[in-house]
Every structure is written in C-alpha cells, then in structure tokens.
Amino acid sequence: MKHTISVLVENHFGAFDRIATMFSGKGFNLTSISIGETEIPDISRMTVVTEGDNQILDQIVKQLDRLIDTIKVIDLTSAYHVERELALIKVSMQKATMEQIKNITDIFRGTIVDITNNSMTIEITGPPDKIDATVNVLMPFGIMEMARSGIVALTRGEQIKKNNKEKIKKNNKSQIIKETK
Amino acid sequence: MKNKGQVMTGAEIFFECLKKEKVEHIFGFPGGSVLKLYEQLYDIDFLQHILVRHEQGAVHAAEGYAKASGKTGVVLVTSGPGATNTVTGIADAYMDSVPIVVFTGQVPSHLIGNDAFQEADMMGITRPITKHNFLVRSVEELAITIKKAFYIASSGRPGPVVVDLPKDVINSKCEFVYPDNMEIRGYKPTIKGHSHQIKKAAEAISKAKRPLLYVGGGVIMSGGSQELALFARENKLPVVMTLQGLGAFPGTDDLSLGMLGMHGTYWANQAVDNCDVLVSLGARFDDRVTGNCETFAKNAFKIHADIDPTCIDKNVIVDIPIVGDVKHILAELAVEMPKPPDIKDWWSQIYEWKDECPMQYEDNDGRLRTEYVIEKLSEKTNGNAVIVTDVGQHQMWTAQYYKYNFPRSNITSGGLGTMGFSVPASIGVSFAVKDRPIISISGDGGFQMNIQELITAAAYKVPVKFIIINNSFLGMVRQWQEMFHGEKYSFTDLSASNPDFVKVGEAFGIESFSTDSPKDVDSLLDKALSINDRPVLIEFKVVKDDLVFPMVPSGGSISEMMVKRINSKRMTLL
Numbered sequence: 195m196k197h198t199i200s201v202l203v204e205n206h207f208g209a210f211d212r213i214a215t216m217f218s219g220k221g222f223n224l225t226s227i228s229i230g231e232t233e234i235p236d237i238s239r240m241t242v243v244t245e246g247d248n249q250i251l252d253q254i255v256k257q258l259d260r261l262i263d264t265i266k267v268i269d270l271t272s273a274y275h276v277e278r279e280l281a282l283i284k285v286s287m288q289k290a291t292m293e294q295i296k297n298i299t300d301i302f303r304g305t306i307v308d309i310t311n312n313s314m315t316i317e318i319t320g321p322p323d324k325i326d327a328t329v330n331v332l333m334p335f336g337i338m339e340m341a342r343s344g345i346v347a348l349t350r351g352e353q354i355k356k357n358n359k360e361k362i363k364k365n366n367k368s369q370i371i372k373e374t375k
Numbered sequence: 376m377k378n379k380g381q382v383m384t385g386a387e388i389f390f391e392c393l394k395k396e397k398v399e400h401i402f403g404f405p406g407g408s409v410l411k412l413y414e415q416l417y418d419i420d421f422l423q424h425i426l427v428r429h430e431q432g433a434v435h436a437a438e439g440y441a442k443a444s445g446k447t448g449v450v451l452v453t454s455g456p457g458a459t460n461t462v463t464g465i466a467d468a469y470m471d472s473v474p475i476v477v478f479t480g481q482v483p484s485h486l487i488g489n490d491a492f493q494e495a496d497m498m499g500i501t502r503p504i505t506k507h508n509f510l511v512r513s514v515e516e517l518a519i520t521i522k523k524a525f526y527i528a529s530s531g532r533p534g535p536v537v538v539d540l541p542k543d544v545i546n547s548k549c550e551f552v553y554p555d556n557m558e559i560r561g562y563k564p565t566i567k568g569h570s571h572q573i574k575k576a577a578e579a580i581s582k583a584k585r586p587l588l589y590v591g592g593g594v595i596m597s598g599g600s601q602e603l604a605l606f607a608r609e610n611k612l613p614v615v616m617t618l619q620g621l622g623a624f625p626g627t628d629d630l631s632l633g634m635l636g637m638h639g640t641y642w643a644n645q646a647v648d649n650c651d652v653l654v655s656l657g658a659r660f661d662d663r664v665t666g667n668c669e670t671f672a673k674n675a676f677k678i679h680a681d682i683d684p685t686c687i688d689k690n691v692i693v694d695i696p697i698v699g700d701v702k703h704i705l706a707e708l709a710v711e712m713p714k715p716p717d718i719k720d721w722w723s724q725i726y727e728w729k730d731e732c733p734m735q736y737e738d739n740d741g742r743l744r745t746e747y748v749i750e751k752l753s754e755k756t757n758g759n760a761v762i763v764t765d766v767g768q769h770q771m772w773t774a775q776y777y778k779y780n781f782p783r784s785n786i787t788s789g790g791l792g793t794m795g796f797s798v799p800a801s802i803g804v805s806f807a808v809k810d811r812p813i814i815s816i817s818g819d820g821g822f823q824m825n826i827q828e829l830i831t832a833a834a835y836k837v838p839v840k841f842i843i844i845n846n847s848f849l850g851m852v853r854q855w856q857e858m859f860h861g862e863k864y865s866f867t868d869l870s871a872s873n874p875d876f877v878k879v880g881e882a883f884g885i886e887s888f889s890t891d892s893p894k895d896v897d898s899l900l901d902k903a904l905s906i907n908d909r910p911v912l913i914e915f916k917v918v919k920d921d922l923v924f925p926m927v928p929s930g931g932s933i934s935e936m937m938v939k940r941i942n943s944k945r946m947t948l949l
C-alpha cells in the first residue's frame with residue numbers, strides 16, 4: 195500500500211543524503227521525495243511517498259526516526275491530511291488544438307505558463323490523482339516534457355501543540371516527542 | 376552570547392575537547408592532513424597515542440578498548456587512504472554497536488570536491504555504516520561537534536561516529552568554550568521502559584510453563600549483567616546467549632544453556648524451539664540466531680526488550696515490545712514478577728536434552744583439537760580472561776567451550792564477521808584491562824589479515840597472548856565446502872603457503888612457540904599465562920578437517936540441526 199510520510203529534518207549538511215541512503219541501503223521503495231523550508235528557519239520538511247506492507251512501513255518509520263537529523267516522523271496515511279503536487283506539462287500544440295488544450299487546462303484549474311508556436315506549458319496543482327487525470331487527458335496531444343514535484347503534505351487542523359512549536363523555535367530543545375506510530 | 380574563552384587553534388581545541396571527554400587513549404596513524412594535530416600531540420601528556428601500523432588496526436583496537444572498558448574508543452587518521460583504511464573497522468563497529476569516534480583528516484575546505492591530493496568523500500563513504508557523521512565546516516563548530524560525537528557514539532544504542540576535519544579548520548583559530556550541555560532535538564534515546572508493558576511481560580513470564588531468556592550483547596552494553604543474574608536466579612529461568620551475549624551471564628551457572636543459534640548447543644536450540652514464552656533482552660533476532668524466522672520459537676509468546684526500536688518487529692514479530700535500556704527493564708521486571716513460574720518439568724526436559732546430546736568432540740586419537748585447547752584455557756583462567764577471537768571455526772569453538780564468567784570478556788566480531796579483528800582488538804583491550812589475562816585467538820587465515828599489528832604489540836609490550844589455531848585451512852569456509860559445496864576445497868587450503876608462524880613472531884620480537892601435540896598444551900598455556908610484561912605467541916597445529924557442531928544450516932530450522940559427522944561424507948540429522 196502507498197504511504198505518505200512527513201519528516202521534519204534538521205537543515206544540516208548531508209541530512210537529505212542520509213535519508214536517501216537509508217532508503218537505498220535498506221532496500222525500501224521510494225516513489226517520490228520532496229524537500230523544502232518550513233516555518234522554522236533551520237528545519238526542513240521532507241515528504242516521502244513509499245510503498246510496503248505494515249511491517250515494512252513500521253520499519254521505514256522507525257529507521258527514519260532513528261536518524262539523528264530527523265526531528266519528527268509521521269505516517270500521514272491514516273491521519274487526516276492534505277496532499278498536493280505540482281506538475282509542469284509541456285504539450286505539443288497546433289493552431290487547431292490550442293483551444294482544446296486551453297479548455298482542458300481551465301477544467302483542471304491549471305495555468306498556462308508558457309506558449310510557443312508548437313507547444314504550450316501548463317502548470318497544474320492538486321492531489322496526485324488530479325495530476326494523473328490531467329496527464330491522461332493531455333496525453334493524446336503529445337506530452338513533450340513533464341516535471342512533477344512529488345507530493346507535499348500536511349496534517350489538517352492543529353497537530354503540533356503550539357507551545358511545543360514555540361520551544362523549538364526558541365531554544366533548540368526538543369519538546370517534540372518523536373511519534374513513531 | 377557565549378562566555379569568553381581563550382583563543383586557540385583548532386588543533387589545540389581538539390585536544391582540549393578530548394581532555395574534557397576524559398579520553399586517555401587514542402589509536403592513530405599520522406599523515407598530511409592531520410600534521411597540525413600530531414604537532415600538537417607531541418607536547419601532550421594527558422593522553423596516550425598508540426601508533427598502529429595500519430588504520431584498520433587502529434579502529435579494531437579502539438573497538439577492543441571500547442568493548443572491554445565500556446568507554447568510547449578514539450581513532451585519529453589522515454585523509455584519503457588513511458581514512459578509507461578505517462572503513463572496515465567502522466562497519467564492524469556499526470554492526471556490533473561499539474561506541475567509537477573516528478577523526479579523519481580532510482583536505483582544506485576550499486579544495487573539497489576538487490579531487491585534491493588524498494581527498495576521499497568520507498561523509499558519503501561512511502554514511503551507511505555510521506550512527507552519525509559530521510564534517511566540521513568551521514573552527515567555531517569544532518568543540519560542539521566533538522561533544523555531540525561523543526554523546527551520540529556512547530548513548531542509546533552505541534555506535535561509530537565519524538568526524539571529518541578539514542585541514543584549515545584545524546589550523547585556524549577561535550575562542551574556545553566547551554559547551555556544558557548540548558541538545559540534539561532529533562535524538563532522545565528512550566531509557567526507561569514502558570511500565571505497563573513491563574508489567575504485562577512479568578505476568579506472562581510468571582504464568583509461563585516453558586519460559587526462556589534470550590540474551591544478547593545489549594545486556595552487556597547496558598551494564599545490566601547483575602540485574603540479569605538476579606532476575607534469572609530468583610525465578611530459576613533458563614538463559615541462552617547470543618555470540619555477543621556470552622559473558623552477560625556466567626557460563627558456569629546451572630541456569631546457563633550456553634549459546635543458541637547456528638552453532639549453539641543442542642539443548643539451547645531445543646529450548647528455543649519448545650519454549651512458550653521467549654524473553655529477548657538486548658538481542659536483535661539476527662539470522663545466525665534465528666535461522667528460518669518462520670519456525671524460530673514458533674509457539675512462543677515473544678517479549679522483546681531493546682533500546683533500539685528498529686530492532687523490534689524487524690525479523691520476527693513480537694507480542695510485547697519494550698523499548699528502553701535493558702538494565703532498567705530487567706530491574707523493573709524483577710520487581711513486577713508476581714511469583715516465579717512453576718517450571719520443574721521444563722527443567723527436567725532441558726536436562727534430558729543435555730544428556731541426549733552433550734557438547735563433545737573426538738579426543739581419543741592423540742591428535743590436537745581446538746576444542747581441547749579452549750577447554751584447557753577455560754580451566755586455567757577460570758573463565759576470567761578477556762578472550763578476543765577472530766572469525767571462523769576457532770571463534771565458534773571458543774564460544775562453545777570457553778565459560779565466560781564476566782561481561783566484557785568476550786570480544787569478537789559478530790555482526791560483520793571481520794577476519795583480522797582479533798590481533799588489533801586485543802591490543803586495544805590491553806590498554807583498558809590491566810588485571811586479567813588477555814588472550815587473542817585467531818585462525819591461521821585471519822591472523823595474517825592484520826599481522827602488521829604484532830609490531831604494535833611488541834613496541835608497547837602489551838601482555839597479550841596471541842594464540843593461532845592453525846588448521847592449515849580457511850577452516851570455516853572449508854566446512855561449508857565440505858558440507859554444502861560438493862567437497863570442492865576451492866582456494867581454502869593454506870597448508871603449502873602458510874608462513875612459519877614462530878619465525879614470524881620472532882621477527883616481530885615476540886617470543887613464540889608451536890606444537891601439534893595435546894601433551895604440550897598445559898605447559899605452553901602455563902608459560903604464556905606467566906608472562907605479563909610482553910606479548911607471547913603460541914601456534915597450535917590442529918586437525919585440518921574438523922567441523923564445528925552442532926550446526927543449523929543457514930536459514931534452516933532447529934529440526935535440521937546436525938550434531939556430528941558419521942563418516943567423511945554425511946552428517947547426522949536429528
């Protein structure tokens with residue numbers, strides 16, 4: 195089964211490599227991985243999409259948690275959460291198909307970000323299945339190039355207690371209890 | 376703002392930090408990137424630097440030192456080849472959870488990535504084989520990084536930490552303040568086990584009809600041997616130990632069934648196979664222990680106490696996991712036990728197994744055998760020596776026949792199985808242990824893998840007794856060839872190509888002896904045990920084609936255990 199895991203990690207040299215190395219070294223499946231800033235300057239959030247049965251997932255979460263640079267690991271799959279992905283899709287285009295592609299873009303609430311005589315680049319954001327759907331519909335026109343960001347995700351509502359967050363910011367002390375399950 | 380400290384060079388700061396960490400010994404080998412550190416070392420007297428002859432030797436020595444003392448072992452080497460030579464040792468320490476900090480020199484920061492002379496990406500190379508690694512990016516980060524390195528290496532489940540030191544960091548200056556405390560927000564080992572889980576475990580053990588304690592190296596590392604002894608004795612619980620667990624509980628105690636697993640005793644493995652409650656303490660269900668995971672302790676209710684949550688449910692799914700320091704968990708378990716279990720029948724069953732198939736070896740043809748040497752050694756030292764074995768048949772025979780009395784006495788490469796471990800590791804042990812005999816036992820193959828360290832032993836006059844079990848073969852591989860590979864002894868026969876080990880020893884300035892007769896074993900061991908101010912070497916020329924039994928074939932079940940060779944071809948299957 196597919197799982198989305200959210201990892202808060204120290205913004206340290208090599209932290210990303212360490213996580214990637216762990217996945218390859220242990221032979222875990224890695225479908226997508228994305229990393230970026232959080233509201234706290236020295237912490238990044240990594241969103242990992244992986245696959246496996248419960249025992250493997252349990253191991254993945256524990257192994258991630260064991261890394262010194264990871265601060266918090268949550269398997270979002272069973273939690274209430276939002277997932278988004280961004281894709282840039284360059285579709286080949288003729289005069290005749292221009293209108294059609296524009297319509298499709300509108301239906302999926304995408305944006306046209308670049309256009310040439312024979313191509314159009316569309317930016318589309320949404321849950322991964324929406325991106326899949328868009329890609330499927332655009333496929334017949336001819337997809338010249340595509341880049342997908344991998345999933346980013348957050349839990350809904352207030353998940354981290356506020357005062358805990360404050361403490362991380364203030365004095366680098368971990369009040370965040372690592373959640374492994 | 377930090378409080379003001381003295382301005383020092385990186386090199387000075389480095390040694391100030393080691394002083395704060397109470398480091399007394401470092402094992403190392405100099406080179407270009409760490410010249411400044413060696414310059415500094417020249418005038419330092421609060422610690423002893425031990426010069427090895429190969430960086431792998433330095434790491435194994437630090438491991439031996441750490442395993443024997445419980446302190447963190449320290450290594451210092453130069454960049455490039457010096458650093459890459461440490462890799463096997465670091466991987467070894469990682470697999471066996473040995474606390475060491477390895478300082479590797481690195482080319483100056485601005486040259487990193489340029490394929491500079493003697494550059495190697497140690498961060499990349501050691502990432503999968505370290506508990507953590509650091510590249511120190513500025514002299515200001517040096518002190519805090521060293522502090523973190525020692526903390527990470529020694530706390531929780533211990534392990535190796537690499538600190539990569541670019542040359543410019545060592546050469547530049549900053550104010551030195553050693554931080555009193557440091558927090559790593561992503562790293563908080565759980566020490567105290569969950570009380571509710573412990574209570575449930577105690578109840579299960581108390582109600583068990585056929586309970587069994589399965590003890591690993593974690594008990595020794597946590598310092599929980601006494602708690603284990605109390606708990607086991609109060610409840611009369613049978614104890615089986617892993618290779619790394621040997622010594623956690625006295626091998627001579629009636630409750631000890633010895634080692635379990637591939638070359639474990641018949642009765643230990645039968646007990647595992649038949650127990651109804653299995654209590655794993657600081658052990659990790661390694662495949663050399665479990666064989667086929669599906670059939671391992673198949674009917675048992677399983678309790679697993681370990682400080683590393685990733686060990687739990689990794690190979691075998693358990694019923695009650697307890698994450699925490701086993702010493703604490705054992706103490707709490709003892710208090711929580713409602714009453715000792717009623718297990719008289721279980722014990723009679725175990726004794727029956729013991730009678731059915733005791734540990735025995737052929738000893739009536741007048742030829743010298745490893746088992747005999749180890750048995751004698753165990754007798755003569757009363758199980759009180761520190762035994763440092765290499766990897767192979769001799770390692771298994773030592774595990775089977777040496778009756779360890781104390782924790783931190785059995786020092787061996789278990790997880791990685793690194794030939795060449797024993798010689799340097801025993802040298803490391805000698806800097807930590809002063810009041811007990813230290814015995815290095817190697818096969819003729821493994822002995823040659825770090826043979827250069829004999830000169831380190833001689834130069835520092837370490838009182839190690841180097842025993843070579845010479846069967847003229849890469850014995851353990853030969854055993855598999857005989858049993859599983861059609862008796863094709865492909866590249867394992869060393870009889871025509873081994874050196875004269877007595878001459879080798881003497882060339883290094885070490886008094887050396889050799890025999891192939893059981894009659895000489897007593898006197899030679901006595902002789903070696905009487906020499907306490909320098910190394911000594913004894914070669915025992917043993918039977919070439921003996922096999923280690925019992926044996927559960929790799930990935931097999933207890934029902935496939937073989938206990939002896941009937942004729943040259945076939946083994947008994949029980």
Ligand SMILES: Cc1ncc(C[n+]2csc(CCOP(=O)(O)OP(=O)(O)O)c2C)c(N)n1
Pocket residue numbers: 765766767768769770792793794795817818819820821822844846848849850851852
């Ligand atoms: C560095 C290394 N290379 C290869 C092996 C594979 N190996 C395991 S046991 C063994 C034979 C060891 O022979 P020897 O040192 O003579 O000891 P014996 O088994 O005869 O006691 C070998 C080659 C290993 N464990 N380590």
